Every structure is written in C-alpha cells, then in structure tokens.
Amino acid sequence: MPLLWLVLTVLALAAAGFFVARQRALASAGGEARKLHSLPSYYGFNAVILTIAPAMALIAIWAMAEPTLIEWRVSGAIPESVAADPGARSLIMADVRRIAEGLNTAVEQGALTAEQARDIGGNIAEVRAQLAELGILLGSDVQPEVLEAAQSYRALGTTGNTALTVLALLLAIGGFAIAVMKSDSDFRARNSVERGVLTILVAAASIAILTTVGIVLSMVFETWSFFGMYSWTEFFFGLEWAPQFHGGSELGLLPLLWGTLYISFIALLFSVPVGLFAAIYLAEYAGRKTRAIAKPMIEILAGIPTIVYGLFALITVGPLLRDYFAEPLGFGTSASSVMTAGLVMGIMLIPFVSSLSDDIIGAVPQSLRDGSLGVGATKSETIKKVVLPAALPGIVGAVLLAASRAIGETMIVVLGAGASAQLDLNPFEAMTTVTVKIVGQLTGDTDFSSAETLVAFALGFTLFVITLGLNVLALYIVRRYREQYE
Amino acid sequence: MKDERLTERSVDMKDIKIAARGVQVYYGDTHAIKDVDVEIQDKTVTAFIGPSGCGKSTFLRCLNRMNDTIDSARVEGDIRLDGEDIYDPRVDPVQLRARVGMVFQKPNPFPKSIYDNVAYGPKIHGMARNKADLDDIVERALRRAALWDEAKDRLQAPGTGLSGGQQQRLCIARAVATEPEVLLMDEPCSALDPIATDQVENLIHELRQNYSVVIVTHSMQQAARVSQKTAFFHLGHLVEYGETGQIFTNPRDTRTESYITGRIG
Amino acid sequence: MKDERLTERSVDMKDIKIAARGVQVYYGDTHAIKDVDVEIQDKTVTAFIGPSGCGKSTFLRCLNRMNDTIDSARVEGDIRLDGEDIYDPRVDPVQLRARVGMVFQKPNPFPKSIYDNVAYGPKIHGMARNKADLDDIVERALRRAALWDEAKDRLQAPGTGLSGGQQQRLCIARAVATEPEVLLMDEPCSALDPIATDQVENLIHELRQNYSVVIVTHSMQQAARVSQKTAFFHLGHLVEYGETGQIFTNPRDTRTESYITGRIG
Amino acid sequence: AVAQSRENVQIAGSSTVLPYANIVAEAFGENFDYPTPVVESGGSSAGLRRFCEGIGENTIDIANASRAIRPSEQEACAEAGVTDIIEVRIGYDGIVFASDINGPDFAFTPAQWYNALAEQVIRDGELVDNPVANWSEVDASLPDQEILALIPGTNHGTREVFEENVILAGCEESGAYEQLVELNGGDEDMAEAQCMTVRTDEAVVEIQGDYTETLNRLQADPNAIGVFGLAFYEQNTNALKVATMSGVTPSTETIASGEYPVSRPLYFYIKGAHIPVIPGLKDFARFFVSDPIAGPNGPLAQYGLVSDPELAQVQQTVEKEDSMEMPN
C-alpha cells in the first residue's frame, strides 16, 4: 500500500477509535459521565493515541531503517569486481538507488509495465536513455551487475512495503482493540492521555537538545581537522588575525573575541536601558491606546533587515560619530567603529528587550504594586524596588536574547565596525567579531579544505562554548536574585 | 438622612481629620458607593461595618486614593484631609499615602525578605539615618504588629513564605513602620487568632493616642471593643454613622439594627 | 501525649475517613509539622484551631497533597484516605484532590468570569451532561455559598472584580461545586460578615450529612458551633484532639486551656 | 527520503561570476524549453565546497569560481565521488582602482601601491613601520591626498590578485624585494611574505562584504580609493573615477590584450557525472561559452567581462566534456 494510503487508513482507524472508545466508556458507566474516572473524550483520545502512535512510530522507524538495511543487503551482493573499495561501492549504490527509483517512477507513470520493468535487464544500453528521458539522473553507464542489484533493490523494497503495511495495520488495529477494551469506568484514561501529551512535550523539548547535538556534530569534525592544521595554542591565544592565501596565516581568536564582546557590550549598553525604560513606560505609564500602537511599532525594529541598519551605520551614524565625537576628542578618524556598530545594533535590539520585558512586567500581580503604593512609594519607586525584581527572570531572558542576537549579527558589524580584527580599547576604532569572520571565511575564496576556511568551524565551536559559559552565569544570577511572588 | 446630619454634628467638637462629602464610586457602570458623607475624626478609631460587598473596602480605598490604580474605578465627590481636597490636581497621591497608610484586605507581602518588607517604607521616606536606625524601626514595627517573636530568627526569609496570619501581621508592620497620620486597616485581624487579634487591637489603641485609625471589620465585638465611631454601610449607602456605643445599643436605622442583631447580611 | 491517644481511641467507633500518622512537614530546614497523628471521621466536621503560624494550613495542605506544589516542602509520615496511603507512588494526586476539595486561606479566584470559576471543576469532572445541567450546578453552588444573590446579575463579570468576602464565597462555591467527599476549608469565613458566616456554617452542617469537613478557624465560637471534633495545634505539634465539647469545656492540656481562654497566642 | 527528480540546473559559487551566470541563465531560460537554472551566490569556496559534496540530485551541477580549483579541493571532491570535473574558463575579471569622481586624477604604478600600503618599508637599510600618510609622500607626482585604501578582505579572491599583481609586483619593481632578500639572508619566501604584508592601520580599510560596500564607503569618505572589479566600475562610471596602472587605462580591450596588469580568470566547473542526467546541463554550458554570449560583443562583455581570447578552445572543452586531470 502506498505510504499515504497507509497513513490515511491508520488515521481513519484512530477516528473510529475515538468514538467507539468514548461510547464504550460511557456505556460502562451507564451513561453517567461522573462515574467515569475521566472525561469521556479522554477515553476517545486514548484510543486515538494507542491507534496512531505505535503504527506511526513503526512507519517512521521503518522509513529510516529500511533504506539502510536494503542498501546493506544489496551492496553486499555487488561483486568485488565491480566495486573495489567502499568509496566506489557507495557510488555504485547511488546508481543502484537511482535506477531502482527510476524504474519505479517509470511504472508509476505508466511508461513501463511492471513486467517490463522487471525484465528490463535485457537491453541494458537503453535503460540509461530511457531513464534519462524520465528525468532520472544516472552517473555512469549501467553495468549489468548494477542493474541486477537495482532489481533486487526493488524487490526488497516491495517485500518491505508489504511487510510494513501488514505490521503497521496490525499495530493500529491492536492499539485500537486494546484501547476500546480498556475503556471502562475504572480505566485511567486521562492519565494515559496525559502521558501521551507529556511524551509529545518531552519530544518537543528534545528537539532543542537534538539541535544542539546537530550543531556540535556538524562543526566538531571540521574543527578537529582545523586543529590538525593549526596549533590550538596559537588559535586560542594568538593576538593577530591575518589569514593569508599562501599559508602562514595568523588565526588568533582573541582580537575577534574582544571585538565581539566589545561591540555586544556597547549594543547592550544602549539597548538594555532604552528597552527596559520603554517597557516600563509602556507597561506602567502609557495609556492603553499608546501602548497598543507603540509596542507593535517598536517591534517592527526587530524585523527591518539588518542590511538597512548596516547602511544606516555606514552612511549616517559612522560619519556623524567620527565628525562630532571621535575626531574632536582625538579618538582617531575611523568612520567604522565599535561605537557605530554598537549603537546601531542597539537600536535593532530595543524590541527584544522592551517587548518581552513589557509582557513580564504586566504579569506582576497588581496587589504587589498596591502594597508599595500603599506605604507611600511613588510609581517609579514601586517599579524599581518591587516590580522589576519580581519580573527579573523574564527581563534576564529578554536581555539574554538581545545579547545573543548581538553576538550573532553580521551585517551591521561589517558595515558599521569594519572587518579588521584589532585588539584595542578605543571604542572609535574599527574592529570586528567572531561571527563576521565565520561568515567571511565560509563564503570567501580560500581553499575550502584549508585552515583558513576551516577556522570558521573552530570559531563557531569556540563561540558556542563561550556563550554556553555566559548562559550558565545568567542562570546563576536569575536563581540567586529571583523574587518569586505568590 | 436627617438623623445622620445630627450624628455628624454631634462629633464636630473634635478635630476632623478626613471629611468626605457626596462620594460616589463607580466600577465601570456599577455604582459601588452612593453619595456617602462621612467625617473621620482625629485621634479616633472609626469602624466601618456592613455586609460583605457593601462597599467598605471601596470607600476605604478612596481615602488614600488607592482606587486610582483600578482602571475601571471612578470616584466623584469631595474628600478632604485636614481640609485639603485630596482629589485636587495639585495633590500628589504619593504624599497623601505617606500620611494615610493602608493595610489591605488580602495580605500582600512583597516577594522580599521579612526585613525588607518592613524596611521598605521607612527607607523610601528617609526615616532612618543608618542601618542601626533602620533595624530599630523594623524591630519596633514587627513588635507592634506582634510578629517579632516569630520573625526575629528569620528576618531574611521571604515574606511570602509566612503563614496567612503572619503575612497579615507583616503587612500591618509594614504599614505602621512609616508612621502614617491616618491608618486605614481593611479587616486586619481576619486571619489572626484571638491573642494576636488582641495584640493588634492594643496597637490600634496605642495608635489612637496620636493618629486616627479607620478599621473595616466584620466582627461587631471588635468594632465595639476598638472603635469610638462606627459607620454602617449597606449596598453602597452609608446608612448610619455615629458613636459606637450609640450604634450598637441604639441604632436609628432599622437596617443597622437588623445587621447588628444578625438579621440582614 | 498519652491522653491524645486516649482521645483517639474514644472516637474509633465512627468510620475513619482520613488517618494521619507520624506526619512531619519540613520547609527546607524548618520543621513546620512535628509528628502529628490524627484521625478524621467521616460525616463529621473537624475544626483545626491554634495560634497563627502553628501549622494548621500546612497540615491541611498535606491532606490533599497540595504541599506537592511547594518546592521546598517535604512531607513524611503516613496519611490514609479510606485506608489508602495518599502518598503512595501509585496514587494519582489529581484523583485525590477531586475527592478531597480545598478552600484556600487566601481567596484565589481564576481571572475568569464568576460563572467559569464555578463551572470549571464540574466541567473537568464531567459532572454536567449539557449547558443547562452546568447552569444548575453553578447556581446551586453559588446559592450554597451564599453568593447567588450578589452574583446572579453579573455571572460573566470577572471573579477577580469581586469584594474580598465575595471572592472568598466564590472560592467556597468553586470547591463545593465538585462535591468532594472531604472538604478542607482554610478559614473560610475570615472575610465574611456574620450573616454570610452563618450561611456558610449552614452549608457546613448540610455537607456533614454526607461528607466530612475540616475547617481551620480562629474563632472559638465558630469551632464550637460547627464542629464535632476539634484539634488544637501549637508550634507544629498537635497538642490535643477530641470532641469539641470536651476540648472547649474540659481541655486536658494546659496549653489548650490557655489558648481557649485567651492566654497564649 | 523524499524522492523528487530535479528539473533545473543548479549552480552555486563565486559572487564575481554570479552576474554573468545570471545573465546567461536568464537568456537560457528565455530561449530554451528548459527551466531557468538556479544560480546561488555565496563565494567561490562555498560553491566548490558544495560542488564537492558528492554527486546526486541534491548536489549542485556547476560551481562558479573566481579562481582555479585547488588540488586539495580536487582531492576532497574525488573522495566524495566527484571525479569527473570539467573546467570552463569564461574570461577575465579586471581589477581597477577607483576614487570619487570629484577627486583628483590618479596614475598609479605598482611600486607606488607597495610603498603606500606595505606594513614595513626599508628606510636607510632598515625595516621600519610604513610612515607615509599621504599619496604625495609616496610620489611627488601623485596628488596631495590622505591615503585611505579600501581593499578587499583577506577572504576575498581579489585580495590575492591585488597582493600578487600589485603589491608584490610593486615590491619587485621598486627594488625593495632584493633588499628584503638581502636583509633576510637570502630567504626569498620570507622576503615575499614581507612584501605582501599590508598595513592594518587607518590608511587601510578591509572590505569584508562586496563592492557595494566599497562604493558606499567611497561615498562616505571622498579620500578613499577603492579596489573594484571592472564590471562594477562600468556600471558606476558616473560616480567613480578610475586610475591608470602603469599608464594603462583598464578596459576589456586592454585587459584582454594583457596590457593592463591586474586581472584574474573566472571559471565554472561542471560535474561530468551530471551531464547525462540533468536536463539542459550541457546545453547550458554550451550556451554560456557560445560566441553570441561570451564573445567580445556579447552581453557578458557588455557587462564588463573580459572575453577569453581562447574562447574557441574553451568551447571545444565543453563540447568534448574534457575532464580535468586529477592531481597526484
């Protein structure tokens, strides 16, 4: 049965299960919902879960495992003479797969009958042409062994599909039956459904973990090979960043890291007070109308493409800061500077701080404000001493989000702060960040297997570890200073 | 109505701390307080009694403009503290509330330490020159609110981790720590055992020497014990206001009588 | 200690609904309930009395495992409902709480309409077949909690916009709407006027016909009026437990006597 | 796995080649039945990286590059099964030096650039930090203008050409190279490296982004001199003034003839294994290098590509699908 039909059948079974189980449960209690352990619909949902979950799990696992298994079987059968080494074998397997899929498509589209497809081995030379006509990609001319393998691949696939259909339907029917049988007044359907929901919640939470694992995995090998080419001491403690095309590059992390921290710091120095004050104003002072307009407006700032901010930094803010601050104060003549990028990035980050904080401040119970106002505190005192501490976890979350965004930003830094890696205290000096260099080295022209490109992965990995440290710190702060209201 | 005027006049000899005339309060469209006139004397304990939902808390909150914080609430009429209109645009409600303190019906400790809860007001008003001063103030306030013994070993523990009655006393301590001229107490003893109640009543007596206290209570006994004047509210109206003794022994309005004798609620 | 055991023995003839043995509760390091044994009878009103902060609420919250929600709280000992250990890992606290309802010390209505506040429990327990059913249940609960007259015209208004006493009655209505077998009431009348109190006490009497009720109160009179059994707590100990009449007329422990006569708090 | 057969040619790589590839793709889509190829940008290196991920539908067919593929990259390709690679050189990209249109004229020599931008220069037989801050200090013939060079960042292929064809050439031309070799005791590599080390102070701004950034920076600071691709300059002649190099004005003709010294070849690479199976792939390649397109009068040249003088040979390569030799 085609996968889609299989899935639809299972779903239909589940829908039936819902009503049957619900009905049975109600009947067992003589139609008195109160006598049931759980609400009737929980029995229904329980049946839905029991019907769907195992069958779908099987289908999913099957879908992932089957190709590997078949591949392993088929590739084992390819003679040594055709595929000498594992590399060649995998290439050939790619062909086998494509031919098999191609033949299947041909049958589906009616270009070939099932028998023709099975017997196609006879005219090998034509196979390729025929498949190409159907838009199936083949890398090299079809060898008889390969075609044979492809046929066995198809055969295995068909057998597998039948097995899957039978098994999945059995599971679905089994689940259905169990659920319906269990549906009587004593059965704890709600607990069962909630366990199911909890599983979903856990699965959702683990996606975040899997993402982390994925990120680590997708960088760790390249990072490893980078450290095979470049000494880690020089990377971590090097004070120079100067990649070269001809080797002899200096790939020191410190100037980049310094730039990252410096620019992010300035961006936060601007956006956190502005954002926080905006949030406070919107949540505590502004009228409902003002708030309803101002809040979404400020949120637009988060959606303006960063290139616009970058150009704003380059064309407007940079020269302004240079002419009115840096030059008169003797801080140098660079239009690109940490300050420029920091300020402009700060503008972009305002809504990250303001909107989230505004919601959290709004959620602090009114009774706390009353308590403070009642002893004669002014509104601002109330906010500073009572409301903000109570809203701390949310505010820290908002600031973290802003900081994260600052660390990950490229365009504004490139256009606002320049691209030269420097270690300097002067905020009117051009600097750059780790992220900029990650993007630069990844999209540049250096040999992609050289240290100069691979350093991007090492940078990404290092940044990952460093931000992890900062987050641990933030968690600690929240735990330490959180004031939990009732 | 006539007799109310009479009652009022009879108390005119003492200083009048708060004078309310024609006060109306609306919550959106609901008319919660209907044309209430009342005069609260200085150095006197005034009790507000009346069935649940009659508007006692609402009226109490008018006296220090706590109703300002409720969006839907609208207050009309004239309320004067020492002759000054507290709803005058020039009045800063903050300064008003510093002079007219409040204990809320639902205990609402800050999610801070017990110490900080009490020290909060004095700190804001600059009442302590130094830490030792502040410690003194906190201790005195907690003692007056009869919480010191239970709290002294856990001053740094959060106020929200106290029992219901302890929280109530903490809120009393918080309010008296700022030494307001008028203290509005909304059922301050509702969660207290008789002994603690007694101690709080003593505190009220003590406060009366210098300040005026308005207390909302459901206990007639308590009203009789602590107050000199009693106001009886019913369905948003001030039905009767007068000397406590007179109200309890010889009410002029039948509704008052019914309430006191337990016939209407 | 000895006499407590005796007291218990004397009541063994009636069905025992909840039996607690050697209950200890800790909040972090604080030992809030110290080795309490108590047996709560079916179809009986049991009053918990004791000075503020003695552990009444804490113990009450053990009986339907509401302490589970306080991170720092740790409960030890054995509590049985109809002979089943409620702290058994196999026990579903949800089911337990459906059978053992609770009115909290601080009124905590949902920020929803009055109707929804009351209807919530019946809805999740499948008590109503249809809307009309539900309306009936809500009306009945509000009537029993003496709130119907005040609330009937504003069922869709938010429960948080009620007066303190009204909120308290709303929470009572919410609790009785689900018809629990045991109802734990933590100072259910603290914000109520005498009439409303009377109505709630009537409700308690009525509930006693079929269920058992545990009530925390600071009013000796109330305890005497409504309860058949009284437990006196002091500093985390259960000092004395017995027939209400006996406790109030002839307490065995001097602390009980002192408290009842108003000498310790 | 989702099995869907891909119909369009998929191209990725150099942002320098991108506009040419776009132009060809568009014309190809207009004139053939095949769907218009998808052309991604992202840089030569990223393009080749994707190219070398393997063969199959979910890999690209063509990688654009503004430099030749490196042997190590070819190895990586081969490891992933991409052995059959056809290299197609489409022409040259001239690199010009341009300044604000309202500024003075510049006529440069490589030696002047070397003297202006070298990190360290020889003064009195010793290596010192480059002291010059004004073009007139470099050479009296140059205008009196602060040195502010907007040069491509170190991740950019143009930078490599700039360093080799301008800075290193200037170093040799000015005689500094020999002196450096001497100073370094005959170490030529060292001398070369020293030649090509560009200063990092305020006189130099490295451009990480693209030419648009350079253009914007030029407008923000009139003293600046930018390093551009010829095509980019051609589209902005109303805002830019181009400098001569060793007396030669850059143009497609002077570059094609080799007179103008700073240019680099542009390529694309075809995955041989995909030719028979991706519809239109070969036609596209053929179309790309055909005379009406890539010839000296075609749209590519019009846009600024320096047409390959050996175009006929390139056409042959495409026609015969001649694969590159594998490096050993």
Next chain:
Amino acid sequence: MTDAQADGRPEGRPANSILTPTRRMKRRKAAEKRFKLYGMIAVTVGILALVFLLTSILGRGLSAFEQTMVEIPVELPAETLDPEGNRDPAEMQRVTTFSYAPLVADALADVIAAEAIEIEGLEPSDLGGFISQEAAAQLRNFVLANPEAVGTTLEAELLAGGRIDGYMKGRVTMETAALDSNVSVEQLRLADALEEAGYLKTSFNWDFITAPDASDQRPEAAGLGVAILGSFYMMIVVLVLALPIGVAASIYLEEFAPKNRLTDIIEVNISNLAAVPSIVFGILGLAIFINFMGLPQSAPIVGGLVLTLMTLPTIIIATRAALKAVPPSIRDAALGVGASKMQSVFHHVLPLAMPGILTGTIIGLAQALGETAPLLLIGMVAFVREYPDAPPEGFFDPASALPVQVYNWTQRADPAFVERASGAIIVLLVFLVLMNTVAVILRRRLERRW
C-alpha cells in the same frame, strides 16, 4: 458644603499640607518625573529610529512601485521570426531573443521618424539601450503564444531601460548621464521627446510584486514574485512548526521537568542556541536536511526547517518567561478543584501566558523573515526565475526569499537595484506587518491583569 468645609478645617494649618510638597517629596517627585521621562525618551527613541529608518527606506524605495513603459508599434516581420514560413512553433522556437532585439530598436527608429523627432548626436546604437532587454523576451513569448501575429504590427507596451526609467524618476540627470557610460544625454533627450509625444508613460509597477527576479542587466524587469512566494512558504513552515514545538518545549521545561541538573543543562542549552550565529544553522541545515535527509536544495521546506530551528530558542525563552510570570496561586486554585497538572497548565496557565508567547512569536518570526545568512548555505540565496508550484509540491521547488532578494540586489552593480532593494524592503515590512497583525490584535485582547 462650604459650610462644612469651614467647620471641618482644623484651626492651625496642618504640619505638612498635601498641596505643598515637602522638600523630600519634591525630590522624589522629580525623580519620578525623570523616571517617567526616561521611559518616554526610550519609547521616543525607538519610534524615532523606526520613523527615520522607514522614511529613508520609503524615500529610496517607493519609486520601485512605479515603472516607465514605452508604448510603440512593433513590426513582427515574418522573414526573421519565421524563416520557413509555416508558423510551426517548434521551428519558430529556434529564433532566439537575439533576433528579436533589433526589432525593438527598429520600431523605436520608426517612431522617431514618424514623429519627426530630431536629436543631435543620437547614435543608432542609443536606440538599442533605450528599451529594456526584457522587451525581446516579451516579444518572443508573445509571438510563440500567437504565431498568427507574425507579419503584423503589434501595439506593444515595453519596459523602458533602467536608466531611462531612472531619468523619469529623477534618479538619473543630464549631468550624471554625461559621465555615465551606460546612458547618453541624447537618450535622455529622446526620452523627453517621446514623453511629450505620449509614447512614454509611468504606471504602477505590478510586475515588481509579481514578476521573478531578472539578471543584472535588467533592473527594470526585476520583481519579487518568487521571493514573496518563497518567504510565504517558509513562514508557513516556521509558524506551523516553531510555535507549537516551542510552546510544547517550554511547557515541559517550565511545568513538568523535574528540577535537576539535566533540566538545568537543557535550559542553558536552549538559551545558548539563541546565541548561535544564524549561519551556523545554515551549516546544520545543509548537513542534516540536505545531505543526510536528502531534501532538495534551494527549497522553502529546508529554509523553513532551518529558520524553525533558529526561531525556536526565541519562542522558548519568551514562553518560559511568560509561564514563569503566572502567579502560582492560580495553579494552586486549579489543582485544588481536582484539575490535573496538565489541565491546570492548558486551561489556566497557558492562556494567561499567551501575550508573552505571542510576543516571542512576533519577534521570532520577524527575525526569521529577515534572515539571509542561514539560507546562504542551503542554496536559497539564489537567482531563481521559476515560480515554485502550489503547496505541497511547491515546498520542494527552488525559491528565493525576500531578504535574499534584498541582499542580492544590494550587491548588484547597477545603481537602479538600490531602488529595487529598498522597494523589496518595503514589501518585506508590509509582509511582516500583515503577518504580525493577528498576533498583535490577539495579544492585545488577551492581556489581562491580576
């Protein structure tokens, strides 16, 4: 009333009047005013920044919504367009756009002759550049669709060249043209003359919104059709996946997860994901979705998945903060009437946390909508001219995205693309506002104080 007032007033003035602030009060009041002022300033700064950015975008980009067209009769000679003369589309297809291009120049020359326009120094080669190269393709498509039109004269509405268009919009002037190697002063004069004669007109540029991208030589033909579809598809994927997954994950972590080391690690991990540069998500997407799972390149499904992963931390952080802010007493109330933990969360806590969740969604989607870097590695930063199909197949077809179009256009050499890029930003912002409207309205309705 006045009576009572007189009576009620105590004899001496009170120690401190509430009408006259004490010195300390003045100070506190000043502090209060300052505090409020800071708030106002902060909001103003935000709004001013927005207004400034918007005006600069609008100023540069609005003109992209107008387009200059040339309306001239074009002869479609049979000898060039259908040399065999049997109107067989297959044969006619062999005639490329290169053969159509001269027709356009000829048509223009005819008009000049007919109108007796005389412009000194106008070269024949100037005529070719006057009209967009797109015109040849337009004509060819028309002819292939209507083979019978060959041999007739077509009243064609053709795109004017980019620089001519710029001249009509004031971007190009006689002065710049004099320096510009791509346009001549004579061409501009011709434009003036043609406009006077009514051949040149400017109209609303629907093509900008519907047409696909065009190559670097045809800024006047470049449109956002494919990009809008691509962004739309991606946002559907993001919304459908990120919001439920993010909320579910937050609920688990905040309400159900045992509080232990492991959940601490998870918590830190998620905040940390927010700090991962977006391009790294591109690396991840390439590795997992394309290389491992075999999904196609340049496809909105992959883009959507990558952006989902990128947006998740934002939504999770916002949602968790909002869940944390719901007072525990509400949970207690629900548990007290016998609701399960799950019910208390879904019935009470979640609705109350909704405003915060929506804020997270708004910000997360804004970020996702404007992001280019991760798309770079999965092939979506691309020149795509074919429209993706309708969903669900369309999710797997190549497409570009609005920020990608902005990014690409800002990199192009022809200054006409600056206008297009700004126009694309306007479209992107409109898209953003439309997308957020529901969330904003919903949030406003759900906001509730307790």
